[in-house]
Amino acid sequence: MPTKLTGAQRTQALAGLSGWRDVEGRDAITKAYRFADFNAAFAFMTRAALMAEKMDHHPEWLNVYNRVEVTLSTHDAGGLTELDVKLAAFMDSVATGG
């Protein structure tokens, strides 16, 4: 079971990510991705879904045409953990063609 990141751990973990911001009123992070079209947005979601399933750690996400808004948090830990940071980094790599 991953433990909740706090203080310097949390700051350091987030420093390695780009474009993610804290969610107000929750220990969670969020990012809005924008793609060329629905096809590209859903391709991103599909790659992220396969990783999420493999990690057994799932995003909360909203898709409207070419936009995907992702929120990450670890419910069992009551906040942000390494799992969220890992999934966020993977999503960023997919979004930039990685």
Added chain:
Amino acid sequence: MPTKLTGAQRTQALAGLSGWRDVEGRDAITKAYRFADFNAAFAFMTRAALMAEKMDHHPEWLNVYNRVEVTLSTHDAGGLTELDVKLAAFMDSVATGG
């Protein structure tokens, strides 16, 4: 270009669907689906995405683990059209194993 459904047309079209309700303050319909797990929820989304892309008519949807909340409306028509009713019916058929 599909035209906005109004009055009796709209009532009749929605009568053929189950579990969809009007969105407050918008001419749109919404439904919350619940599946066994993320795998089943994303399988549903994938089948719906392929149909949406084929129809060139896309949902607004939120996924949190086994839940998928879908909102349908036709932006170009400023409200509900036959495209929404067709996509809603397809989603229902997929969700029930169709």
